[in-house]
Amino acid sequence: MLGMHGTVYANYAVDKSDLLLAFGVRFDDRVTGKLEAFASRAKIVHIDIDSAEIGKNKQPHVSVCSDVKLALQGINKILENKGANLNLDYSDWRQELNKQKVEFPLSYKTFGEAIPPQYAIQVLDELTGGNAIISTGVGQHQMWAVSFISTGSLVNG
Known part of the structure; x- marks a missing residue:
């Protein structure tokens, strides 16, 4: 989860990303914080069934108003027809995010015998x-x- 109630590593991933695939999401203030700074390096692809959500707070570079399942089927068909080779190596990126998870783990306070x-x-x-x-x-x-x-x-x- 990202935003003010999310994890450090989720927010880090969005902040450092160059492409943000936002499917069925709301870019509300609890997620974005300062709009200008949110995913400022990323091209944003926003797919949502509710047209009112697209571009409401954060302007996407590509928007699709559709059921996500249908939109992804269409995108997959386009990629298949173009013969797209999507065997990309993201191991360095995943390693960087895993490092963030270790450095900033989720935690909670305990209070004696009480069960949090x-x-x-x-x-x-x-x-x-x-x-x-x-x-x-x-x-x-x-x-x-x-x-x-x-x-x-x-x-x-």
């Missing part, structure tokens, strides 16, 4: 092998769930 909610979510995820389906409302617990669930499914209520 982040810990409970993390343990639930581990005990279910990442296969738990977790439903949240909106608020702090939603942000904890997004941050401390590794591979499980999160259903926003």
Whole structure:
């Protein structure tokens, strides 16, 4: 997750990126912070089913108003017809981001015998092998769930 409630490494990745693929996202102030500085090096491709979201806060370089599945099918067809070779090596970039994850890990405070909610979510995820389906409302617990669930499914209520 990025923005003010996100991780250092997610924000770092967006800040240093040269291409930002934004599919079904809102560029609200909690994500972007200062609009001029957000992804300032990146070309932005924004795909959204809601035309009102495209260019509302951050102007994309390429915009597509569509269901993401249909848009990606169309993009894939174009690339296949052009014979695009997309075997690119991103290992250095991934290594750089992994370094950021190690340097700035997610953490939470503990209070004696009390069980922090982040810990409970993390343990639930581990005990279910990442296969738990977790439903949240909106608020702090939603942000904890997004941050401390590794591979499980999160259903926003």
